[in-house]
Amino acid sequence: MSASVSSPSQQHFVQAVEAYAPRLYRHLLYLLEDPQDAEDVLQEAFLKAYRSLDTFQGRASLSTWLYRIATNEALMHLRRRRSTPLSLEALSPDDGPPEEILLTHWQVLPEQALLSAETRQVLDDAVARLSPALRAVFLLRDVEGFSTKETAEILGISTDAVKQRLARARLRLREALTRYFAADEEARP
């Protein structure tokens, strides 16, 4: 540890940065879809967290606290970037279940799918097409691994709202992957 770290809270903060920066960066990259924006927002989030260290109580919720700060910063950034208002409070009609649910069965092993750059792009594009309201919930629950309760706490919404948005997000992602993998299966001799 560097001599410039002069207090236990600073030492903990440096450890938190080293532990959480990679995952927070990925979270922000998914949310913002721009590497420079993701880095800028990550820096702002850690700066804000550092200045608020004395308001943080209890290591048990350190990750929830950091993700709340970073996610709020990202959503503020998205609001500034968009010409139309961004609301996390209500779902738009576009956030409903897909009009058509394809029933083609597909099966792919993660090690097969994740080795292919094309498949990774399909996974990422499907997430990028979700509205910010659905995307934020999906990323926190299924990518970052937070519980429903923790996700509700991070986003400041009810657990029922988290469940509804997670369901809608998963349905849209399943549809996107089904259209991709089913086309693959149908093309096989």
Add this chain to the structure above:
Amino acid sequence: MSRTLPPGCRRWLDAIALYVDGDLEADLCRALEAHLQDCPDCRVLVDTMRQTVYLYRAAAREPVALPPDLHRRLFARLPGLGEEGSAAGRADAAPSEAAP
């Protein structure tokens, strides 16, 4: 030609999306499981939904590459931690193992 879910099964959509990782109330879970016994279409939906979630979770376990020098730039902005950049530079290349 691909088939689509019959209109009568659309009411199960949200429940199926939450069923795959057990995040469904007990009453609704029992009702859905009874429906699944008689509905092969919804069973396809459950299976492909499960695979969708599994794929994204597997992708999330892959290492995350940070932009070069991110820690140095970050610590340079934090009062009292400016010199930490050189020590933390090592973490730029190392993905985190921490869990939430």
